[in-house]
Amino acid sequence: LDYCTRDAPINNNSTMGLATLWLVILLCAFAAGDQVEISLNGDSWILSDTTGRVNKIPATVPGQVHLDLRRAGIIPDPYSGFNDDALKWVAYSDWVYTTTFSLAQSDLQGNSAFLKCDGLDTVVHIIVNGDIVGHANNMHRRYLFDLSGVAIVGVNSLQIMIQSAANYSVSAANEYPYFVDPQYLFFPDAMRNFVRKTQSDFGWDWGPYFVPAGIWQNISVVIFKDAYVSYVVPKPYYNPWAQSYYVSLVVCWVVPVPLNEFLATIELSIPGTPFQETNAWTYQVIGSGEICNNFTSSPVPAALLDPYLWWPYAVTRKPPNLYVAMVTMTLYVNAVDKFSTVTTAKAVGFRNVELVQETPPDVNATGLTFYFRLSTSDQAYPLFIKGSNFIPMDAFLSRATPDIGLRLLTSVIDGNQNMIRVWGGGLYQVDWFYDLCDQLGIMVWQEMMFACALYPRDTNFLENVRGEVTHQVRRLGHHPSIVLWSGNNENQDEGASTPQNLVDYSALYDGVVRTTLWAEDMTRAYWPASPSNGFLYDDKGLGLYVQRWGPSSDPTYGDVHRYDYSDLCTDVTKFPRPRFTSEFGYQSYPSFSSLQDVSNYSDWSFNSSFMFHRQHHPGGNDQLVMMIQWFFHLPDSSDPVQQFKDFIYLTQVVQGICMKAEAEHYRRLLSESGAYTRGTLYWQLNDIWQAPSWSSVDYSGKWKILHYFMRKVYQEVLVSPYEFDDYICVYVVVERPDVTISCSLQVQVVTWKGEVVTTFTKDGIQGKGYTGVQVWNGSVSDTFQASSITESFLYVSLLDTGGMLIADNIFLPSSLVDVNLPVAHITAANFMQPDNYTIQFTLSTDVVTPFVFLDSETMLGNFNDNGFLMMPDKQLDMVFTSWENILLSDLKRYLTIRSVRDTYNN
Numbered sequence: 001l002d003y004c005t006r007d008a009p010i011n012n013n014s015t016m017g018l019a020t021l022w023l024v025i026l027l028c029a030f031a032a033g034d035q036v037e038i039s040l041n042g043d044s045w046i047l048s049d050t051t052g053r054v055n056k057i058p059a060t061v062p063g064q065v066h067l068d069l070r071r072a073g074i075i076p077d078p079y080s081g082f083n084d085d086a087l088k089w090v091a092y093s094d095w096v097y098t099t100t101f102s103l104a105q106s107d108l109q110g111n112s113a114f115l116k117c118d119g120l121d122t123v124v125h126i127i128v129n130g131d132i133v134g135h136a137n138n139m140h141r142r143y144l145f146d147l148s149g150v151a152i153v154g155v156n157s158l159q160i161m162i163q164s165a166a167n168y169s170v171s172a173a174n175e176y177p178y179f180v181d182p183q184y185l186f187f188p189d190a191m192r193n194f195v196r197k198t199q200s201d202f203g204w205d206w207g208p209y210f211v212p213a214g215i216w217q218n219i220s221v222v223i224f225k226d227a228y229v230s231y232v233v234p235k236p237y238y239n240p241w242a243q244s245y246y247v248s249l250v251v252c253w254v255v256p257v258p259l260n261e262f263l264a265t266i267e268l269s270i271p272g273t274p275f276q277e278t279n280a281w282t283y284q285v286i287g288s289g290e291i292c293n294n295f296t297s298s299p300v301p302a303a304l305l306d307p308y309l310w311w312p313y314a315v316t317r318k319p320p321n322l323y324v325a326m327v328t329m330t331l332y333v334n335a336v337d338k339f340s341t342v343t344t345a346k347a348v349g350f351r352n353v354e355l356v357q358e359t360p361p362d363v364n365a366t367g368l369t370f371y372f373r374l375s376t377s378d379q380a381y382p383l384f385i386k387g388s389n390f391i392p393m394d395a396f397l398s399r400a401t402p403d404i405g406l407r408l409l410t411s412v413i414d415g416n417q418n419m420i421r422v423w424g425g426g427l428y429q430v431d432w433f434y435d436l437c438d439q440l441g442i443m444v445w446q447e448m449m450f451a452c453a454l455y456p457r458d459t460n461f462l463e464n465v466r467g468e469v470t471h472q473v474r475r476l477g478h479h480p481s482i483v484l485w486s487g488n489n490e491n492q493d494e495g496a497s498t499p500q501n502l503v504d505y506s507a508l509y510d511g512v513v514r515t516t517l518w519a520e521d522m523t524r525a526y527w528p529a530s531p532s533n534g535f536l537y538d539d540k541g542l543g544l545y546v547q548r549w550g551p552s553s554d555p556t557y558g559d560v561h562r563y564d565y566s567d568l569c570t571d572v573t574k575f576p577r578p579r580f581t582s583e584f585g586y587q588s589y590p591s592f593s594s595l596q597d598v599s600n601y602s603d604w605s606f607n608s609s610f611m612f613h614r615q616h617h618p619g620g621n622d623q624l625v626m627m628i629q630w631f632f633h634l635p636d637s638s639d640p641v642q643q644f645k646d647f648i649y650l651t652q653v654v655q656g657i658c659m660k661a662e663a664e665h666y667r668r669l670l671s672e673s674g675a676y677t678r679g680t681l682y683w684q685l686n687d688i689w690q691a692p693s694w695s696s697v698d699y700s701g702k703w704k705i706l707h708y709f710m711r712k713v714y715q716e717v718l719v720s721p722y723e724f725d726d727y728i729c730v731y732v733v734v735e736r737p738d739v740t741i742s743c744s745l746q747v748q749v750v751t752w753k754g755e756v757v758t759t760f761t762k763d764g765i766q767g768k769g770y771t772g773v774q775v776w777n778g779s780v781s782d783t784f785q786a787s788s789i790t791e792s793f794l795y796v797s798l799l800d801t802g803g804m805l806i807a808d809n810i811f812l813p814s815s816l817v818d819v820n821l822p823v824a825h826i827t828a829a830n831f832m833q834p835d836n837y838t839i840q841f842t843l844s845t846d847v848v849t850p851f852v853f854l855d856s857e858t859m860l861g862n863f864n865d866n867g868f869l870m871m872p873d874k875q876l877d878m879v880f881t882s883w884e885n886i887l888l889s890d891l892k893r894y895l896t897i898r899s900v901r902d903t904y905n906n
Helices: 018-029 065-071 165-175 302-308 402-414 431-440 459-476 499-520 592-596 609-614 620-631 640-671 705-713 888-894
Strands: 036-039 042-049 057-061 095-103 112-117 123-128 131-137 143-146 154-163 219-224 228-239 244-255 262-269 279-284 289-296 323-333 337-348 353-356 371-375 380-383 385-390 419-422 443-447 482-486 525-527 535-539 544-547 560-562 581-584 679-682 717-724 727-734 741-751 756-767 771-779 792-800 805-811 827-835 838-844 849-855 861-863 868-870 876-882 896-898
Touching: 042 065, 057 065, 057 095, 095 219, 112 123, 112 131, 131 143, 154 165, 228 323, 228 337, 228 459, 244 262, 244 302, 244 323, 262 289, 279 289, 353 482, 353 525, 385 402, 385 443, 402 431, 419 679, 431 443, 459 499, 499 525, 499 544, 581 640, 592 640, 620 640, 640 679, 640 705, 640 717, 640 727, 640 771, 640 849, 640 896, 717 741, 717 792, 717 805, 727 741, 727 756, 727 792, 741 771, 756 771, 827 888
Parallel strands: 385 419, 385 679, 419 443, 443 482, 482 525, 560 581, 581 679
Antiparallel strands: 036 219, 042 057, 042 095, 095 154, 112 143, 112 219, 123 131, 123 154, 228 244, 244 289, 262 279, 262 323, 323 337, 353 371, 371 380, 535 544, 717 727, 727 771, 741 756, 741 792, 792 805, 827 838, 838 876, 849 868, 849 896, 861 876
16 A cells, blocks of 8 residues: 655655645645554643643643643733743643544554654653553654554543653752753753753743743654654765765664564655666565665766756755655565555755865965855855854744744845754754755754753763754755754863863764764764864764864864954954854844833833843843944933834844944955855844844844845845955955956945045956955045045945946944934835735935834834935835735835934934
């Protein structure tokens, strides 16, 4: 009997859309056969705690305890006010989920039954019909519990008993022979490093500390005859020695009892590609338990695969190529009689992405390069990585829907980014997330889930981690979007700080994480940590791996993280010159409309107790005040609510200014001798709730000013002015290695009255591909000879040979504190609505107006630009795009326009 496994996402070539993808998945989900899953998802569950405080309330699975308590009216909105503090009792309680399921005689006769749990959070005991059938203690693993001798014909009872993760972690730490430092302790009386659970569930400097519990992913009863197909992992990869592509295939069976004289035949084909001819293997199934076999297809020369390669969207501006790998597994009894057949399908892509570490081209340079390179059969295509860091989308994971994920990942694409880093303090994201990355053409730096802590290394913990890494690599291995595995976030320096720490660190990451990755996936690079200096030796043939120890801040090796809240954020002399920056950032507040949902009038002040409670970064509010004062006056409106809104706006402006300055610095160093900076991943893309953070997109999905700024910084051609040693320097950065531009440069000194008083021009500039080159410089005194730095600014533009604009930028030579800005009268007019989601209009102003910010308030959507400088003689064409049907009259009513001068009372 043929069966399509439900957890097999099917894709086609680039012509298949998201709707078609999910339709095919659903069709497979309901296919009948010997291998059948009976879903236990839904609202037929009951939730209680073990003390009687909460007794038999309705529950929904997948879900979390807090959400069920909220629906039952027992607790208020967890995100509102100070409820993260008020609801700590939920995290310290033990919980019981109860349901029933029915089995027919035909389900059990001659079959095996297992309970399949894709995500249990976290310390769990499973009871079926009064008997304990198993335990779980890792939310990052999938569990299969044998129901043999327990399941009955008719109605079966199921209890999922969840122990408090906080209490469990303390108990585990107390039993350990020595102290293992968790470093960050936002949640009292917990040791997060002793429980395999999302580490930010215990709080972070941008997130709450609810320590949720629940059945957070699918749960089902699996019925099968003798053998259950647990994993099918096709991984296309490039072999440089053979100059050919292969498909590596892992197939795993769960065999409850040993099979006698069973043969398995495996067939693999990828229709519509040079791998469409079937590869087949036959082998004997021996033993019991989970049995995995590895297969390698026949080779296909690289040149034949060039038209089929998966490329990031940011490179080609086209949907990437995806294909369906069809895998059929047939069991034969007595070597000839067909017993059962299981067919599954996985979306795959062909790509050759390398992490390149080699001697820099400068003969005097030290260290190694660190960059990613895409290759065809005859061309190497080095990439400048432009991206951001991705944190959990919600503290309660079942609320993170595909719609929310699609909006965030679309923001990545629309922001000119080509990579995201799935941060190690969160979770391995759910299947649909990586499906979207595959389809949208976003590369993924995937970390293992360890962050900012030391971890134990007892046998039970290490074997638990081994099972976690094995499961996750098998689950995610077929996704072409994942281009790098990484061991942890910010653990290496502390891990090497003492001999004891080093032994613990090496046992976990070198002895378990890396060796398990090597055993499961040799098709991708492994990076030991972020940040890290990498390795001295990495020889998989010899099984030899030696890390390069030393401060992870060394700019000549690997990646660095960089945060500086004391120095002026635009001072380039304070910026490092690293090979790759995988974290850097500054804070801001989220939109007022986002905060308004979880607060009240008394909270609407930057120094309110609510805002201090939401600010988890030590000294964060003071730093924001200082940053504003670097560039602007503090808002002084007599209306306290307006003053708070102005403060929010200014935090977003200064965040944008600071991040723009640092990000452009790294881009300028693309080909600079001694630097060769080849990528940036800013901290951070998204928010987990409504609070001050480093994000460019707030919890509601609205873009902060930072996201608009970074979209421009991440353009393929950048013109970048900055000040160094009393000189104004201008660089031209051309990202694509296959592009050379011929252009001219204009540097205009413009007064705040809108008059161009000086123009410097340079013609005949050749911007070569994959370089950053200085094309102009002038002393500050000479540049601003006709107008002082407090009376003017620079407008820098790059024009092609036909006079068309390629790129432009603004440089402010002084703080606006010292500038007498005129009051602006900005007019929005000519509103049009071409469809239900889009509104077009124009903007004009009567004076030079810096940092114009448009806000749609409670209307969710984004503008085509924001945070920009307006000139009095230039009308701007604006577009607002909503995520839902909108009325033109609503935008007219809700649209607010703010500039810096509006934050001054006088």
